[in-house]
Amino acid sequence: MSKTVKIASIYPTLLGTYGDGGNVAALRHIAALHGISVSVDEVSPGQKVPANADIYVLGGGEDTAQSAAAAALHSSGALAEGVKNGAAVLSICAGYQILGHTFLDAEGKPSAGLGLLDVTTDRLEKRAVGELIAHPLSTSPAEITAVLTGYENHGGFTHLGNGVEPFASVTSGIGNGDGKTEGAINGRVIGTYLHGPCLVRNPQVAEQLLSWAIGRKLEHIVEAEVEALRQERLNFVTKNR
Amino acid sequence: MNTPLRTRLAISAGKLAAAASRLAGRGEGMIIGGTVALKISPHALEDLAQGRVAALVSATNGKTSTTRLLATAMSQGGPIASPTTGANMTEGAVWALATGAPGAQAVLEVDEAYLPRIVKETRPKVVLLANLSRDQLDRMSEVAMLARKWRKMIAENPEVLIIANADDPIVVFAAEKAKKIVWVGAGQAWTADSSVCPECGTLLSRDEKTWSCSGCGRTRPTPSWNFEWKATKGKTSATAVSPSGEKFDLSHLSLPGRFNASNATMALAACSELGYNLPKAVELMSTVSAVSGRYAIVQSGALKVRLLLAKNPAGWSELLDIMPPAPTPVIVMINSNHADGRDPSWLWDVPFERLAGRTVIASGNRRRDLAVRLLHAGVDCVVVEDPFAPDAELPESVRKLDVIDCAATYTAFQKIRVGALEGEVDA
Numbered sequence: 001m002s003k004t005v006k007i008a009s010i011y012p013t014l015l016g017t018y019g020d021g022g023n024v025a026a027l028r029h030i031a032a033l034h035g036i037s038v039s040v041d042e043v044s045p046g047q048k049v050p051a052n053a054d055i056y057v058l059g060g061g062e063d064t065a066q067s068a069a070a071a072a073l074h075s076s077g078a079l080a081e082g083v084k085n086g087a088a089v090l091s092i093c094a095g096y097q098i099l100g101h102t103f104l105d106a107e108g109k110p111s112a113g114l115g116l117l118d119v120t121t122d123r124l125e126k127r128a129v130g131e132l133i134a135h136p137l138s139t140s141p142a143e144i145t146a147v148l149t150g151y152e153n154h155g156g157f158t159h160l161g162n163g164v165e166p167f168a169s170v171t172s173g174i175g176n177g178d179g180k181t182e183g184a185i186n187g188r189v190i191g192t193y194l195h196g197p198c199l200v201r202n203p204q205v206a207e208q209l210l211s212w213a214i215g216r217k218l219e220h221i222v223e224a225e226v227e228a229l230r231q232e233r234l235n236f237v238t239k240n241r
Numbered sequence: 242m243n244t245p246l247r248t249r250l251a252i253s254a255g256k257l258a259a260a261a262s263r264l265a266g267r268g269e270g271m272i273i274g275g276t277v278a279l280k281i282s283p284h285a286l287e288d289l290a291q292g293r294v295a296a297l298v299s300a301t302n303g304k305t306s307t308t309r310l311l312a313t314a315m316s317q318g319g320p321i322a323s324p325t326t327g328a329n330m331t332e333g334a335v336w337a338l339a340t341g342a343p344g345a346q347a348v349l350e351v352d353e354a355y356l357p358r359i360v361k362e363t364r365p366k367v368v369l370l371a372n373l374s375r376d377q378l379d380r381m382s383e384v385a386m387l388a389r390k391w392r393k394m395i396a397e398n399p400e401v402l403i404i405a406n407a408d409d410p411i412v413v414f415a416a417e418k419a420k421k422i423v424w425v426g427a428g429q430a431w432t433a434d435s436s437v438c439p440e441c442g443t444l445l446s447r448d449e450k451t452w453s454c455s456g457c458g459r460t461r462p463t464p465s466w467n468f469e470w471k472a473t474k475g476k477t478s479a480t481a482v483s484p485s486g487e488k489f490d491l492s493h494l495s496l497p498g499r500f501n502a503s504n505a506t507m508a509l510a511a512c513s514e515l516g517y518n519l520p521k522a523v524e525l526m527s528t529v530s531a532v533s534g535r536y537a538i539v540q541s542g543a544l545k546v547r548l549l550l551a552k553n554p555a556g557w558s559e560l561l562d563i564m565p566p567a568p569t570p571v572i573v574m575i576n577s578n579h580a581d582g583r584d585p586s587w588l589w590d591v592p593f594e595r596l597a598g599r600t601v602i603a604s605g606n607r608r609r610d611l612a613v614r615l616l617h618a619g620v621d622c623v624v625v626e627d628p629f630a631p632d633a634e635l636p637e638s639v640r641k642l643d644v645i646d647c648a649a650t651y652t653a654f655q656k657i658r659v660g661a662l663e664g665e666v667d668a
Contacts, residue, residue, distance in 0.1 A: 014444075017375060020589075022614075022617075026617065045437075062386075065436075195586050197586060
């Protein structure tokens with residue numbers, strides 16, 4: 001019996017607009033398939049962010065909510081401490097932008113992010129909305145081998161610095177903004193524009209996060225329902241290209 | 242009424258186009274009629290409105306039902322021009338005015354994003370604002386952005402009386418600067434889109450009755466109209482309470498659920514401001530049993546279904562309450578065509594866990610998304626492409642039911658509605 005994996009869902013009331021709460025549901029579900037026990041701490045603003053979680057999950061959100069979340073995380077400092085202790089982080093969209101150096105607030109003014117990923121975000125000329133497909137790279141974590149599928153809906157253009165690698169390579173959609181790279185990764189900190197939710201459509205990413213948390217490799221478990229959904233989405237994009 | 246010649250010609254052209262569209266079997270022709278009329282006379286809406294528009298109704302959820310309740314209540318004073326299909330953009334408004342009884346007072350449902358323009362062009366007496374929550378984020382504004390647009394609209398149209406829900410903080414932010422306002426404590430079951438203050442971003446404090454923001458001091462306005470809802474052991478009661486304390490029993494509404502009683506309270510407040518007899522209004526509202534197919538019982542292929550429109554988490558969270566209890570199976574159809582919103586990730590915000598103990602027939606072009614959502618929710622599910630086909634592989638329990646609930650997103654809902662035998666569908 002391995003240890004209980006501590007999952008912290010960061011401010012789901014602020015960062016959960018695009019169904020990203022499903023990522024935590026997916027972690028629970030996939031952990032159960034592997035016989036891993038988890039505890040989930042849903043942290044509301046005003047509550048203490050734990051510094052000892054194994055996996056932190058941050059979702060997308062509207063501009064005002066994003067700024068509120070960034071301010072609260074700044075004053076807490078716990079997320080940075082968790083990362084220093086080796087925790088894994090999955091951050092989506094607005095959550096991803098918060099982890100960078102700066103992002104733009106509702107008025108278009110740069111706001112300070114947490115600097116946990118060497119990225120900065122400004123504005124895309126045209127909002128990126130639609131199905132997003134990306135392929136893992138040689139630098140992507142070992143467990144993630146299958147094509148990544150999701151839905152993007154963002155106005156941010158995220159520029160990658162030297163301190164990060166792209167999370168994946170875009171085959172359809174916009175991703176970070178250049179139409180080539182999607183997301184960013186440094187160590188166990190992942191930022192991505194994949195909604196869908198990300199971990200529902202890409203169970204390997206969930207398995208990677210859990211694998212980091214328990215310190216051993218996981219055999220990929222294929223669920224028929226999930227595989228049917230993945231195939232249907234990938235075919236949809238091919239058909240409508 | 243003195244309609245300019247250009248607009249009269251535009252309406253005639255629109256009617257021809259609508260008739261052609263109907264002949265070609267392309268639907269009711271409202272949108273095409275309105276579109277043609279607006280092309281020929283861009284000011285058609287202004288020309289047709291001219292003091293006729295009594296009320297506009299906008300919200301994320303419940304626009305069509307509230308519009309119907311209000312129009313029916315107001316029919317005590319004579320015919321009312323009101324759209325019958327939920328066509329709620331500029332074209333639909335033009336068409337409802339052009340085809341309604343000449344000179345009749347109008348009640349129009351208006352899309353949230355189109356509201357500023359339609360308020361400006363129609364100069365309504367009252368505007369009802371019930372709720373704002375996430376809906377079709379792939380093409381609609383985010384919720385706070387929409388609220389800012391409404392706020393600006395209200396500042397620019399100070400003569401319009403606003404009737405707004407004091408329990409939705411986003412609506413309050415949008416409406417609070419109105420010169421003339423009637424607050425209604427209409428309730429809010431879905432709070433996930435108003436967790437923070439839309440102005441300062443502080444997390445709102447909530448208890449059962451009220452809400453407030455510690456950041457900027459904004460609090461729930463004291464409502465003039467109140468709404469009481471009680472549900473105990475399958476029995477429900479609903480009461481609207483007027484500013485003077487007069488109580489109106491809404492328990493006999495034919496439309497189901499807390500949200501429809503809440504919609505009726507908003508409509509009743511509007512009737513009061515517009516000078517209608519209120520007991521008569523309640524009586525008339527009770528006769529509304531289906532609204533553009535919503536809650537209608539229709540034959541669809543081999544099954545008889547009660548049609549429910551369910552297109553976002555806020556709407557879903559209310560609909561789950563009116564479905565018969567487990568183990569009664571239900572059909573859920575999720576599409577992601579343009580009018581549904583392309584991104585059904587909101588399925589993950591719906592508390593589908595509450596369907597546990599029954600079998601869900603998952604259908605629609607996003608049935609696979611739904612199947613995975615239900616798998617995670619621990620809800621038994623059968624994926625069926627067309628549950629209405631005579632040879633559809635359905636569980637025994639489905640065939641045994643006289644009527645099965647079918648909750649569907651907009652395009653799936655419309656397909657069943659249009660496909661059903663005409664006589665059995667309302668309007």
